[in-house]
Amino acid sequence: MKAKDSNYCSLKRIIACLFIFMNLSYLFAFIYQPYYCPKQSFSFSVHQQDNSAISSLGPTPKKTNSNTTPNSLEKTNLSHIVFGIAASAKLWNKRKQYISLWWRPNEMRGNVWLDEHVKVEPNDNDLPPLRISSDTSKFKYKRKGGHRSAIRITRIVSETLRLGMKDVRWFVMGDDDTFFVPDNLVKVLQKYDHNSYYYIGSTSESHLQNIDFSYNMAYGGGGFAISYPLAVALEKMQDKCIQRYPGLYGSDDRIQACMAELGVPLTKEKGFHQVSFFFSKLICMKLRTSFLFVPLNFLKALKRLRRPMKMDSAGLMQQSICYDKNRNWTVSVSWGYVVQIFQGTFLARDMELPRRTFVDWHHKVDDIAFSFNTRPNSMHKCEIPFVYYISTATKSSNKNEIATEYLPYQTPLSNCEWQMSTPPQIKRVEVYKTPNPYLWDKPPRRNCCRILPGNKRGTMVIDVGECKEDEIIAL
Structure with a gap:
């Protein structure tokens, strides 16, 4: 689905992050992400079909009027969203394991669209139910080095619409x-009027x-x-639109070309992340990455x-x-994922920049290759962070509090000459x-963290929560 990735390139990147549509898609705050390389995607669908009956869809649209329901004034929820997941038969046995981790069989609607049985x-x-995409041999495709699967994938929204599902507000497209x-x-889509034309990503x-x-x-x-x-409008004109752009590479640029002809611009939401190193920021609805926890493979990382x-x-x-004032440490917490401890004091403005531990899609080591600022990856032995990945998460039985535990992964061999305590003592x-x-529902603001006094040797205790009125992130 990704441009230059619609033919399902294999997983080949090493990272430390994920896609998840998290908090308010304006706040971004990066954390440790070692290596990057792009991946693929998937989608969901709403039709309640027996998975054992894989059907092939014809091109004839069904007349539907799914928005005129008595519940049209209620807030958007999962039942109003139909997912369209682009997949290939060749990779299905592996990719279906990823989908199973976030798919809710009794709550969500959607289909996986395959190229063959x-x-x-x-x-x-x-x-999700499996379906076979319609034949696309009649469409022209002239992009050298590309793959015709882009045409099949770009028609998933239109083919999903033709299923005639009721009470649909949004079609969400993704890769497997x-x-x-x-x-x-859901929280992000609740911000928008589903009765208007919206193309969000x-x-x-x-x-x-x-x-x-x-x-x-x-x-x-x-x-x-x-x-x-907008999906209705797209379905009416998409096939003719596709014929006008035989030289485009992928499925997503064909969708955008048709949106241009419909006069609908892209509404940008930062939570839709194309690559994984953004998952350490604060706001995510979706994840797309390879190795989130460096010691684990992708599937085990997602499960954790x-x-x-x-x-x-x-x-x-x-x-x-936050800062450990007694030991002069800077601490970065990406809740539910990783904690990093830095020796010395780093300003908040610098800490929220991603460290330059990745290269761009073209694998060029270029610090201006990205549409955001980055922080030089210092190799000074005193500035290498101590990294702790999440191990467990439990909920308190007597109060609404979550306790998470993080164990060390990266412990630099530190002969640091700085005269201060060193993090290796933290186990x-x-x-x-x-x-x-x-x-x-609140204006975007990063959570604050506070180092708490602890009575367990070798353990750092941190509280994370909303910042108080006069609380700032400074030593």
């Missing part, structure tokens, strides 16, 4: 390796990708949403992240910055947080 296993019943945080996605974080494809294009790997009436996501999806991976970090279900 696959063997359905007994344990696939908790996955895109990881959605459903509750956060985000551009790439790489300047070169945006130059090659468009700064007005929502990248499919990051996922995007199309309102129901799923528990804190269920407990407080709005706060997942939100970065907080465990405990972070306590009270979730706020109304966080999305």
Whole structure:
């Protein structure tokens, strides 16, 4: 789905992050993300179809009027969203494991759209229904080095519309390796009028990708949403529109070309992340990455992240910055994911910049290749952070508080000459947080963290929560 990735390139990147539509999609706050490389995506669908009956869809639209329901005034919820997941038969056995981690069989609607039939296993019943895309051989495709699957994938929204599902407000498109945080996605879509034309997503974080494809294009790997009436308008003209752009590369740029002909601009939401190093920021609805926790493979990493996501999806991976004044340390907490301890004092303005530990889509080591500022990756032995990944997350039985534990991964061999305490003595970090279900309804502001006195040797104790009225992030 991603431009230059619609033919399902294999996983090949090493990272430390994720996609999740988290807190208010304005706040961004990065954390540790070692290595980056782009991935693929997926989608959901609403039709309640027996997974064992994979059908092939014809091109004839069904007349529907799904928005005229008695419940049209209620807030958008998961039942109003239909997911369209782009997948390939060749990679299905692997990619379906990713989808199973965020898909809710009894709450969500959507379909996985394949290029050909696959063997359905007994344990696939908790996955979205499978469908076969219509034949696209009649469409011209002239992009050298590209793949015709882009045409099939770009028609998923229109083909999903033709299923005639009722009470649909939004069609959400993604790839089979895109990881959605459903509750956060709902909160974002609640901000918009589903009866109007909306094309919502985000551009790439790489300047070169945006130059090659468009700064007005929502990248499919990051996922995007199309309102129901816009999907109706798109379906009426899309096939003719596709024929006018045989030289485009991927599916998402074909969608954008048709949006241009409809006169609908991209509404940008930062929570739709095309690449993984943004998952350490504060706001995410979707994740798209490879290795989140460096010691683990992708699937195990997602499974570990799923528990804190269920407990407080709005706060997942939100970065907080605080200081251990007694030891002169700077601490960065991406809640539910990772804690980093830096020796010395780093200003908040610098800490919220991502460290330059990744390269762009073209694998050029270029510090101006991205559409955001980055922080030089210092190799000074005293400035290398001590990294602690989440191990467990539990909810207190007597109060609405979540306790998370983080254990060391990266412990630099420190012969640091600075005259101060060194973090190797910290073998465990405990972070306590009270979730706020109304966080999305408030103006965006990063949570604050506070170092608490602890009586356990080798353990740092941190409280994370809303900043108080006069609280600032400064030593």
